[in-house]
Amino acid sequence: MHILRTAVGIVSREKIEAILTSKYWLFATLSGIFFFFFALNRGGYIVFIHVSFIFLVLNAMFGRYNLREIPATYIVTAVICAVIIITSFIVAPYESHTTWMRNLGRMLIIIFSIHLLSQKQVNEHIASIIFIGTVLLSVCCQFGAFYLFKMPYGTFSNIHYLSSFAALTIPLIVYGMLGFPGWYKLFTIVILIMDIDLLMQTGSRPAIIGIVVGSLVVLIFFTRGRLKWIGLALMVLLCVALYITDYAGIGSRFEELIVNLTKEERAQLWSQAINKLAQNTALEWLFGHGIRRFPVSYIQDSQSPSLSFIFPHNHILEIMYLNGIVGALLVLGGLAFVFVGVLKVALQSPERRKGILINCTLVVFLSWLIHSGLTFPFYSKYSVLPLAFILGTMLVLRGQPVDDQGAGL
Numbered sequence: 001m002h003i004l005r006t007a008v009g010i011v012s013r014e015k016i017e018a019i020l021t022s023k024y025w026l027f028a029t030l031s032g033i034f035f036f037f038f039a040l041n042r043g044g045y046i047v048f049i050h051v052s053f054i055f056l057v058l059n060a061m062f063g064r065y066n067l068r069e070i071p072a073t074y075i076v077t078a079v080i081c082a083v084i085i086i087t088s089f090i091v092a093p094y095e096s097h098t099t100w101m102r103n104l105g106r107m108l109i110i111i112f113s114i115h116l117l118s119q120k121q122v123n124e125h126i127a128s129i130i131f132i133g134t135v136l137l138s139v140c141c142q143f144g145a146f147y148l149f150k151m152p153y154g155t156f157s158n159i160h161y162l163s164s165f166a167a168l169t170i171p172l173i174v175y176g177m178l179g180f181p182g183w184y185k186l187f188t189i190v191i192l193i194m195d196i197d198l199l200m201q202t203g204s205r206p207a208i209i210g211i212v213v214g215s216l217v218v219l220i221f222f223t224r225g226r227l228k229w230i231g232l233a234l235m236v237l238l239c240v241a242l243y244i245t246d247y248a249g250i251g252s253r254f255e256e257l258i259v260n261l262t263k264e265e266r267a268q269l270w271s272q273a274i275n276k277l278a279q280n281t282a283l284e285w286l287f288g289h290g291i292r293r294f295p296v297s298y299i300q301d302s303q304s305p306s307l308s309f310i311f312p313h314n315h316i317l318e319i320m321y322l323n324g325i326v327g328a329l330l331v332l333g334g335l336a337f338v339f340v341g342v343l344k345v346a347l348q349s350p351e352r353r354k355g356i357l358i359n360c361t362l363v364v365f366l367s368w369l370i371h372s373g374l375t376f377p378f379y380s381k382y383s384v385l386p387l388a389f390i391l392g393t394m395l396v397l398r399g400q401p402v403d404d405q406g407a408g409l
Contacts, residue, residue: 021064023120025055026113027127031134033110037385038165039138041155045385049106052113065116071399073338074115077391078108080330084291084323091283092290100291100379107388114392118400124353132176135169136191142166143194146201154198160375161382163204167211167371168386170195171363178227178356196238200248205257206374207367208250212239214366218359222346265298266313266374272296273312277321288324291379311377318378338391339365341398358397365390 032048059065081104088096142154142165154162173195177188199207212235219231243251257264273296293310311318319328346358368386376383
């Protein structure tokens with residue numbers, strides 16, 4: 001009888017461990033983070049991040065996530081974030097932007113959650129349906145908010161947040177469209193058109209430039225065969241159609257940009273940022289001013305009051321000012337290292353489905369790099385949270401073995 005009770009106890013513990021470390025919790029938390037942040041724009045995403053951290057800890061406690069076997073790239077990523085935060089507290093102990101610092105911690109939780117999920121036995125078809133389904137539902141929510149409820153920025157408070165969402169989700173929907181069969185594909189195409197329309201309605205030139213440049217780079221250099229030429233033809237056709245029809249005023253906005261390129265407000269902001277950098281001391285050049293606001297102003301003309309901004313609309317200049325040369329080398333060098341690693345995997349002809357995922361991820365990263373780099377403060381949640389999903393995916397792709405027999409695209 002004692003043996004029976006012991007056996008029942010062991011079985012019960014195993015069941016409890018299996019339930020607490022189930023991969024489906026990570027599916028739920030990561031999907032919740034994405035949906036609450038991108039679809040609802042509500043603070044609930046922070047709750048899901050905290051729950052993700054709890055499941056990371058539980059998996060580590062029960063031996064389902066061996067910390068000693070975590071790849072060096074993840075450890076280096078965490079160390080870079082820690083160095084940036086600690087250095088900021090040292091150089092600006094009373095002025096550091098603690099909310100922006102917490103965003104780095106939240107980014108790490110998302111990255112490690114994606115890594116843990118990649119280590120579990122996951123059905124790729126189910127994973128694609130869950131995550132792409134979350135993306136499609138998010139687009140439907142923003143589309144409904146924009147058109148049905150007449151909310152000019154969707155659920156966001158700024159048009160650039162909506163344009164960032166649209167630009168970053170378009171490649172994900174393309175991935176779903178190319179991978180889904182039958183009626184799923186048709187449904188995905190409809191939502192892709194809705195997402196493209198949302199991007200056009202925002203009129204965001206950095207977002208449009210980002211998605212176009214990212215798509216062209218991947219189509220020209222990392223795509224082969226029929227898909228390459230179909231993609232290029234569609235890109236050219238769409239750009240020409242938008243310019244001729246001036247749909248949503250896109251053609252006019254880009255004409256205005258070309259004519260007034262030298263007067264573009266970002267050029268003045270960059271000039272001010274460079275002037276402030278020139279005033280750095282030797283220590284400030286090395287370690288920066290800490291994670292904080294980087295005040296710059298824009299003067300339209302002598303009669304108009306100047307407009308104040310808390311960042312220079314340029315990630316490179318901003319990181320140089322906030323974190324110095326040391327921080328810039330760590331942050332920008334780290335991103336470049338991961339990007340080059342994914343490029344190497346893309347050039348090794350992986351199997352078709354993985355190749356499509358890599359290419360779409362590269363488009364998302366390049367779109368984020370251009371749009372976010374010209375629009376948002378680097379450490380703001382609208383920059384760091386998308387980067388968390390992008391970087392988490394890229395680190396997984398970079399670390400996976402490639403089948404040399406893959407057919408490529």
